[in-house]
Amino acid sequence: MFDIAEELNRWFDQGRDFAVATVVATRGSAPRGPGAALAVDSHGTAIGSVSGGCVEGAVYDLCVQALQDGRTVRERFGYSDEDAFAVGLTCGGVIEVLITPVRANAPVFQVFRSGVSAADRGEAAALARVYRGPGELLGRALLVHPDGSYEGSLDGHPELDRTAAEEARAMLDTGRTGTVEIAEDGTRCPGGVTLFVESRVPPPRMIVFGAVDFATALVRAGKFLGYHVTVCDARPVFATRVRFPEADDLVVDWPHRYLRRTATDERTVLCVLTHDAKFDVPLLETALRLPVAFVGAMGSRRTHEDRNRRLREVGVTDRELARLRSPIGLDLGARTPEETALSITAEIVAARRGGTGVPLTGSGTPIHHDVDGREEGEARGRAAA
Known part of the structure; x- marks a missing residue:
């Protein structure tokens, strides 16, 4: 919702x-x-x-x-x-x-209104609704905030509400949307209840290092995918609003210094487009030790080998280097900045969703990699029966 x-x-x-x-x-x-x-x-x-x-x-x-x-x-x-x-x-x-x-007289009216308002403001919140359970509870809802406080009630029993709020908060902490079962014991509901928890968290971050021409197209692509996009470059003449009108943030600072002080999490994507050792090496030394989702760097294969050598010299381990996506992007034969941005974002999506990057035609792999292939096959089997 x-x-x-x-x-x-x-x-x-x-x-x-x-x-x-x-x-x-x-x-x-x-x-x-x-x-x-x-x-x-x-x-x-x-x-x-x-x-x-x-x-x-x-x-x-x-x-x-x-x-x-x-x-x-x-x-x-x-x-x-x-x-x-x-x-x-x-x-x-x-x-x-x-x-x-x-409707104005519906039990969920105020809860839904608060949830929609929070989501529209970009605030973190989780809406927990009864998906299975006693018929009179179907659709009842709680709105759970990051601090664990909540609005609404599932059935008027504080014990059930507290348990539901705890489960929803755990899902909100990781930004997950899905179902969770609450057992009968402690809920006062025969058979327990199943909740559908819809989490809304601030958009993930994409930080683009290097205010180069390719970065302009990548900013647009990142925004299209729903990222909060920051462009960082140490050169103020390049990191300008005129060149990057769609960026959420523009930062003039040395990339490694900015990365050390800014907030990142397990959803953050880091794209290094500078392909200049004086920027890349200290930046990647920091980036490869952060618990982020993706670290990619642009450059030729010769640049890649030279950069890896320099990173090893400053103490980056082989295990840390294995996290580096370099040269960044999937092999699409890209030439233009727009094609290159597509190549980079395609790799980001594949890394996020577990995709292979190979054509679907003739591959036989699942189309949706977050779907259990066995269940997909079973569903098709039942449909054909």
Whole structure:
């Protein structure tokens, strides 16, 4: 739901009633992941998407029905369903969707409003909703903040709320969206409950070192992928807003000095485009010892070998060097800055998602690498049965 927070925030401000359908679970080759949402207001206006088109019509109708009767429902769509040809996912996947009415008198109204407002401001928060459990609790929600405080209640029992808030906070700490089960003991709910937790954290950082022509295109590509992009260069004549109008931050400083003082985390991507030893060596010596997601450096293969030699001389170990993506980018035959930016971001996505970078045609590898290949095969087998 947080993926349409900006539009939903406007709907709240305008006093609109609406119903929101959220993907809470997927199996196989589903077109969109958990958290994807479609909302429909009382005038029939729709925003967002849950399947990229496969089942949008059916989900739209369920939202309209939820607005009329005020009931939260859970529905499953998939190629193996008996109505597959009417609303099925022809890509062979299965999605489960939670449809919740959000009206002024709804129990979740204020919780959803606070969550959407926080997401629209770019603040970290987790929305925990009952996905499976006693029927009267379906769709009930808590909004959990990074400090562990929370708004709302699942069933009025503080014990269940505290347990749910702790589980949601743990997922928020790592920026994960997905389901978590809370056992019956301690919850007062026979059979326990399953929560769908949607986390919203500030966007990951991409730091581009070297205000060169290739960096201009990489900034645009990084923004397109949802990164908060910083450009850092020690030369003020190059690191200018005129050259990098789309960068979130421009920093004039020696790259290694800036990297030592700025905040990074396990989602941060570092792209070194300077290919100049006086910048690269102290910068990479620092970068390769940080717990970041990706460290890549531009340069020819000769530059790469020379840079590795210099890094070993300053004490960088082979294990640390193995983290370095150099020369940066996938082999696309790129020539222009835009093609090079595509090559670099393609490698970043592959590293993040576990992709191989080989063409899908004839490869036989899973299209979605965060999907269990065995389950994908089973889902297809059931569909064919």
